[in-house]
Amino acid sequence: MHHHYGKRHILRGVSLQAEPGEVLCLLGPSGSGKTTLLRIAAGIETQTSGRLVLNEREISGPDLSLPPEKRGIGLMFQDFALFPHLTIIDNVRFGLTQLSRKDGRGEAMVALERVGMAHHAMSYPHLLSGGEQQRVALARALAPRPGVLLMDEPFSGLDSRLKDAVRIETLAILREARATAIVVTHDAEEAMRLGDRIALLRNGQLVQTGTAEDLYHRPADLFAAGFFSEINVFASEVHDGMAMTPLGPVKSPDIAERAAVSVAVRHSGVGVVEAGKGSPARIVARRFLGMEEHVTLAVPDGGDRVEARVRAGDVPAGAREVGLVVNEKDILVFES
Numbered sequence: 001m002h003h004h005y006g007k008r009h010i011l012r013g014v015s016l017q018a019e020p021g022e023v024l025c026l027l028g029p030s031g032s033g034k035t036t037l038l039r040i041a042a043g044i045e046t047q048t049s050g051r052l053v054l055n056e057r058e059i060s061g062p063d064l065s066l067p068p069e070k071r072g073i074g075l076m077f078q079d080f081a082l083f084p085h086l087t088i089i090d091n092v093r094f095g096l097t098q099l100s101r102k103d104g105r106g107e108a109m110v111a112l113e114r115v116g117m118a119h120h121a122m123s124y125p126h127l128l129s130g131g132e133q134q135r136v137a138l139a140r141a142l143a144p145r146p147g148v149l150l151m152d153e154p155f156s157g158l159d160s161r162l163k164d165a166v167r168i169e170t171l172a173i174l175r176e177a178r179a180t181a182i183v184v185t186h187d188a189e190e191a192m193r194l195g196d197r198i199a200l201l202r203n204g205q206l207v208q209t210g211t212a213e214d215l216y217h218r219p220a221d222l223f224a225a226g227f228f229s230e231i232n233v234f235a236s237e238v239h240d241g242m243a244m245t246p247l248g249p250v251k252s253p254d255i256a257e258r259a260a261v262s263v264a265v266r267h268s269g270v271g272v273v274e275a276g277k278g279s280p281a282r283i284v285a286r287r288f289l290g291m292e293e294h295v296t297l298a299v300p301d302g303g304d305r306v307e308a309r310v311r312a313g314d315v316p317a318g319a320r321e322v323g324l325v326v327n328e329k330d331i332l333v334f335e336s
């Protein structure tokens, strides 16, 4: 699928499939095209070229494009906020116009009960907190029992504690409804918590699709590695199957001799030990983060700084000259 806005090529050859009942997260930085892809799936936008197929039936292509309401897809988009002048139950009933008034009310109440908001049925949106409004929006999207639900940053307005709770509830509801969900997020951790699979986008192109484990442990490139963990990056060259870095030599099998490489080392994979062990380094800054501590270190040769994330208390207060050790699992080598 391709999409242009004017002369700008926004989606470039994206090909993606959500399996029935799965939660697929579209992940990527701002401007990578996630929302555009979701709007095309919803039918709010029509792609420049390419086809959309739902349950083996084409819903959009060169010859036809079903409008959003004929696609049998539930939408939870930020710009589809609740109607302020309607009660909560009427907001949820909004997508149930095919049903009689009585049946519509019944279904709306079932949906509100599922998100724990039935007791607010006669209230109005402005009387609810942000998290409560979000749950009502979820009830409204789920009430027509869509087979597919498209959600754009559904938890972005919530503070972090509420976000966890609403996210867990949402996942439970999606599982119970056996709905297929495509969820847009720019937050890798959220994608890992929520998604059965993750599709990572950059500049309108699909970088990698897979489970959280695939993307974290086997990132396709340096960009994917940096999106899933905080990393140190060292430029190097391969000699005798090894790349030299400020943290010592790193095995670079399957990469051609003399090839330029980027060596990524996760901050969490760098251990700070007593001087004399590991490779020598000097602490230049440290920041206490509760359970963990972020330590910035200088290494003797070269201007590279090394960042480490260690368990708080592991590095004695006042330590200056130290040693660095690296966990091999946290080293990734990419051809530049």
Ligand SMILES: Nc1ncnc2c1ncn2[C@@H]1O[C@H](COP(=O)(O)OP(=O)(O)OP(=O)(O)O)[C@@H](O)[C@H]1O
Binding pocket: 005, 010, 028, 029, 030, 031, 032, 033, 034, 035, 036, 037, 186
């Ligand atoms: N209606 C439009 N007209 C022109 N350009 C647009 C339009 N909508 C989006 N764009 C551009 O398309 C690109 C992709 O936007 P999109 O909203 O899909 O990205 P995104 O990954 O969802 O970003 P964010 O996380 O910031 O919402 C951006 O560069 C944006 O400026």
